[in-house]
Amino acid sequence: MLNLNSVMIGTKEPKVLADFYEKVLGEPAGMVDEDNQFYGWQVGAAFLSIMAHSEIVGQAKEPARVILNFETQQVKEEFERIKALGAVVVKEPYEMEGFWIATLADPDGNYFQLIPPMG
Numbered sequence: 001m002l003n004l005n006s007v008m009i010g011t012k013e014p015k016v017l018a019d020f021y022e023k024v025l026g027e028p029a030g031m032v033d034e035d036n037q038f039y040g041w042q043v044g045a046a047f048l049s050i051m052a053h054s055e056i057v058g059q060a061k062e063p064a065r066v067i068l069n070f071e072t073q074q075v076k077e078e079f080e081r082i083k084a085l086g087a088v089v090v091k092e093p094y095e096m097e098g099f100w101i102a103t104l105a106d107p108d109g110n111y112f113q114l115i116p117p118m119g
Helices: 014-025 075-084
Strands: 006-011 031-033 038-043 046-052 068-071 088-096 099-105 111-115
Touching: 006 014, 014 038, 014 046, 075 088, 075 099, 075 111
Parallel strands: 006 046, 068 111
Antiparallel strands: 031 038, 038 046, 088 099, 099 111
């Protein structure tokens, strides 16, 4: 059995994304290696990292291909807070099968969603 334990976002601008996710997550990166342009956070059971990647240029070309889901009971409130931080609104909060979901994009155009706990 496999366990997904981390997600890495490659970028040309790791400090820009790190600053953005620091505001979204409400805390500075728990792991920082500025020489290698690496920033990481423990987010629930998974680890989120941002790192410079030589093959990444510009905005995400297919931002809906992989979407990060951040769990919260307050989807609408967190949506407003994160939108005020400068996130790009992809889809305002909407109800799907009794749950509220919202989709935003980070400075590189990567999509992320706010979702309630499942189960």
